[in-house]
Amino acid sequence: MANLPMISFIQTKSGLTFNFSMIGGTMFTRAFLRMKVTPPAVTIRAEVFGPDDAPASRVRSRDHSSSWSCRILYVDSKGKEKERDITCRRLDGYGHATHIHAYCHAREAPRMFKIENIREVMDLSTGEMVEAKRHFEMLAATGALPFEDKGFADFTKITLFMAKCDGDYHPLEADALEAAITAYVIRFGGNDDLIEAAMRRTPAIAPDGRDIAIGLKRLKSSPIGARVSRLILDHCGLIMDADGRHDQRETAWALELQEALKAQV
Missing domain, CATH: 1.10.3680 (TerB-like)
Incomplete structure (x- = not known):
């Protein structure tokens, strides 16, 4: 410029x-x-992200064609290890997946988790243990989970x-x-x-x-x-x-x- x-x-x-x-x-x-541009305002607003295990920004209906259930061991915002069964709905991040938006079965509510704070991941359908960062990046890259x-x-x-x-x-x-x-x-x-x-x-x-x-x-x-x-x-x-x-x-x-x-x- x-x-x-x-x-x-x-x-x-x-x-x-x-x-x-x-x-x-x-x-x-x-x-x-x-300043506004034409056509009239259809604005995009930033989402505010809370700490690990924070309520998701909005409730989304479950889509069985784009969800994956797993058991995670993660460290929460207070440094405590917790185990949760979750159904993953979508992923987001900058350039690559950093956050999971999921349904937490223990809380019976939507929650968001930082991938870097997840210590263990087990696929609930197979019992297989997978590496969190690599697996969620694969899910994002293949479109198995929606990624923003x-x-x-x-x-x-x-x-x-x-x-x-x-x-x-x-x-x-x-x-x-x-x-x-x-x-x-x-x-x-x-x-x-x-x-x-x-x-x-x-x-x-x-x-x-x-x-x-x-x-x-x-x-x-x-x-x-x-x-x-x-x-x-x-x-x-x-x-x-x-x-x-x-x-x-x-x-x-x-x-x-x-x-x-x-x-x-």
């Missing part, structure tokens, strides 16, 4: 202001946080914001966005199906400035945050340049986003 023209936030015609707010330790203009890459979600949200923040989602910007998403998949994992699914959703998704600030906060605390932030820096300028024009506000928001990303690289 080094080729972006420098402009001042003092230009009143753009509606920009010197009023700032802080999210996740990063300063943003209030104009940025109020939160780094991919944040990356797509931020780059899509730059493609849409001038109010026009140009086909050439969509091409540049697809190139960015492909670069993420090459570096952090995924396949053509993931890219195609993401691109199909982009016309209906409209992240706003606050979504971007929350995404940056999540990335800042993630294990791959610096690498993802660098990749966003590499591609946002290309996305912005793709349609051959720079809207004044688009440039200002790009510069603001650039400063926030540089602080995380």
Whole structure:
């Protein structure tokens, strides 16, 4: 994004202001946080994750075609070892599976577990003992359990914001966005199906400035945050340049986003 023209936030015609707010330790203009793109808001919000054995973010109905039951020995947030029979529903993490969202049969409620805190795993259908990290990564890679890459979600949200923040989602910007998403998949994992699914959703998704600030906060605390932030820096300028024009506000928001990303690289 080094080729972006420098402009001042003092230009009143753009509606920009010197009023700032802080999210996740990063300063943003209030104009940025109020920024919305078209189509009208279909926002993406960050999920808040609690400690091991924490209640899941929402109750999900059991899908027998995408669940796996096992007995785990794990260390809870207080350092105590516990044994639980769980039915795994889905996985998430940054780049690879780090958390299990499951139904805990002892608690009779949805719970979430950190994979790194699991000491032993036994397949309840076979009695086989498996290595936790390797096995859950296999389940994610093969699609045996649904897997959400939160780094991919944040990356797509931020780059899509730059493609849409001038109010026009140009086909050439969509091409540049697809190139960015492909670069993420090459570096952090995924396949053509993931890219195609993401691109199909982009016309209906409209992240706003606050979504971007929350995404940056999540990335800042993630294990791959610096690498993802660098990749966003590499591609946002290309996305912005793709349609051959720079809207004044688009440039200002790009510069603001650039400063926030540089602080995380």
